[in-house]
Amino acid sequence: xxxxxxxxxxxxxxxxxxxxxxxxxxxxxxxxxxxxxxxxxxxxxxxxxxxxxxxxxxxxxxxxxxxxxxxxxxxxxxxxxxxxxxxxxxxxxxxxxxxxxxxxxxxxxxxxxxxxxxxxxxxxxxxxxxxxxxxxxxxxxxxxxxxxxxxxxxxxxxxxxxxxxxxxxxxxxxxxxxxxxxxxxxxxxxxxxxxxxxxxxxxxxxxxxxxxxxxxxxxxxxxxxxxxxxxxxxxxxxxxxxxxxxxxxxxx
Numbered sequence: 001x002x003x004x005x006x007x008x009x010x011x012x013x014x015x016x017x018x019x020x021x022x023x024x025x026x027x028x029x030x031x032x033x034x035x036x037x038x039x040x041x042x043x044x045x046x047x048x049x050x051x052x053x054x055x056x057x058x059x060x061x062x063x064x065x066x067x068x069x070x071x072x073x074x075x076x077x078x079x080x081x082x083x084x085x086x087x088x089x090x091x092x093x094x095x096x097x098x099x100x101x102x103x104x105x106x107x108x109x110x111x112x113x114x115x116x117x118x119x120x121x122x123x124x125x126x127x128x129x130x131x132x133x134x135x136x137x138x139x140x141x142x143x144x145x146x147x148x149x150x151x152x153x154x155x156x157x158x159x160x161x162x163x164x165x166x167x168x169x170x171x172x173x174x175x176x177x178x179x180x181x182x183x184x185x186x187x188x189x190x191x192x193x194x195x196x197x198x199x200x201x202x203x204x205x206x207x208x209x210x211x212x213x214x215x216x217x218x219x220x221x222x223x224x225x226x227x228x229x230x231x232x233x234x235x236x237x238x239x240x241x242x243x244x245x246x247x248x249x250x251x252x
Contacts, residue, residue: 034068034089036177036220041232046073050148052091065174066091071149074233083233086146088178089226102172115202117214125172130214133164134201145180160184163203165210167217177217177228186236205236 029040031047048071054064069088108118108129118129133141141164142149163183170176183206192205212231220228 031070031072033070033087034091035175035226036087036089036228037226038087038228038230040230042074044074069148082184084182086180090175102174104170110199113199113201115198115207127170128214128218129168130210131164131166132202132206132210134199135161135163137161142182163206165206165213167210167214169218169221171221175221177220179213179217185238188234188236
């Protein structure tokens with residue numbers, strides 16, 4: 001499948017993503033990112049803290065937020081079929097003094113090959129968008145959505161094809177949560193079905209799971225606790241096991 005138009009050149013490396021420098025392993029599957037406390041349903045996720053940065057509010061007000069980003073990796077059984085999740089969140093909001101008047105312009109609409117759902121207001125007090133991509137053999141998607149990881153990885157390594165599920169929600173105070181999920185294999189979601197027509201190559205299960213992620217991200221942004229409960233991640237069996245109905249759990 002061709003790479004999406006305008007998303008840059010190939011990825012230097014996705015394959016080394018599961019070799020995390022300075023990583024910490026949590027058996028409790030609980031972590032913190034900025035103002036967010038994140039909980040995974042599975043144990044054994046590997047955490048990597050990336051350098052903090054400033055990020056523009058993204059609305060109609062000038063200024064920047066202190067943002068923390070972390071990468072969470074589950075390498076999969078035998079180091080194959082892994083998952084990488086990039087979570088970004090503000091460390092604090094804009095505060096009072098007119099912040100509630102901040103507005104966003106967003107156009108979260110599907111295209112011929114990428115599925116999107118969210119608000120499409122010319123100007124609104126929040127910005128929400130779920131994006132689901134098909135399987136891309138080019139690394140340009142990963143390069144566009146996770147450039148800080150590309151910069152840290154060695155050059156010249158091959159990368160497997162990836163699916164992407166991405167959810168972001170930002171509100172008028174400047175608070176936001178951004179979750180970008182990179183998958184080497186399709187997700188499996190029981191009873192996954194979508195009524196509307198999807199672009200070719202978009203798995204129904206990814207849209208169903210993405211909507212669960214979208215709801216979790218939205219709840220996290222509006223909650224005082226900042227708790228983000230990630231939906232369980234189930235991987236479909238490898239292509240060689242398509243005749244087997246067994247679902248490969250992350251804990252396998």
